[in-house]
Amino acid sequence: MRPSPELAILVGVLLVFSPLYVGVFHIGDPTYRLTAAEVEPTDDGFEVHGPYPTWGLDDDIICVGLTDRPCVLERHLLDGANVSTRYGVEFGHYQYEYVYANETFYRVAYDERGGRTALRLEPVPTEDALYHSASPVGAVRAPVRQAVESGSATARQSLLGDSGKLVAESGTYYVVTEEVVRSSTAAERRGEEIEEAVSVLGPVAGLLLVLWGQRGLIRRA
Incomplete structure (x- = not known):
């Protein structure tokens, strides 16, 4: 018919x-496996109980892991150098708030002096840096939230915007890594x-x- x-x-x-x-x-799309690891504040910085992204803990924190920049400016400041500019402040490719060096977190700060901007780094407690950098678990997408709550999850599309980001849940911090699992x-x-x-x-x-x-x-x- x-x-x-x-x-x-x-x-x-x-x-x-x-x-x-x-x-x-x-x-036939690849599957993305998400794995959460707890980030624990310690007396000498922090400890990650599991894998975390090679580029660091969060976009707000630099000089952790294999970053895309050597952090020469920040280490120069920590050595006591005086760095100033008349053009304002720009922190790398995107804004960041904290620097991790010598097992210590520092907050990026600057002073306006005579029309010039003087950069400096102020040490801050580890807990403060993690607290202000982390995103609440309710603000991330569902697969990342599931990974934080249960340890792992899968997704059908890349979640790089949320994975590799520090996430806070009930006072505990986590970082989620993403691994591509090819169709087989x-x-x-x-x-x-x-x-x-x-x-x-x-x-x-x-x-x-x-x-x-x-x-x-x-x-x-």
Whole structure:
């Protein structure tokens, strides 16, 4: 039994625009494994009970881990150097609030003197730096929140905006790392093939169905 022209046109239109929505189903996409590690304040800085991102604890804290800058300016200030500028203050690629060096947290501060800005670093307690840098667990996305609450979680898309960020829950601090787990099962590989076939062949088949449906409507009229 042949489909009605109206049904053929409807299905055809859906197939024509299939490349726009087929990716929404994440067929064959990699899975992202999120793992939370507790960050404990200690007398000599902090201790992470598990893995944490190589770039550090949080965007608000620099000079922790393998950062994208050597922190020469900050170490220069800690050595007692006087650094000033007449153009105001810019902290790297983005604003940061704290520096970690010599097992101590420092707050970035500056003074205005005679139209110039003098930079300095003020030592602060570890608890203060972690408290003011951390995001509340309710402010992060659901998979990251689940990782904090249960230790681990999975996601179908990258959450780099929230993973690698210091998160606070009930007075305890956590940092969440993200690991890509590539598709490996036969079903997932088959899903990738189906998604690619629909994206490539769907518009062609859809256009043919629309044309067939239009001809059917003309004949019926």
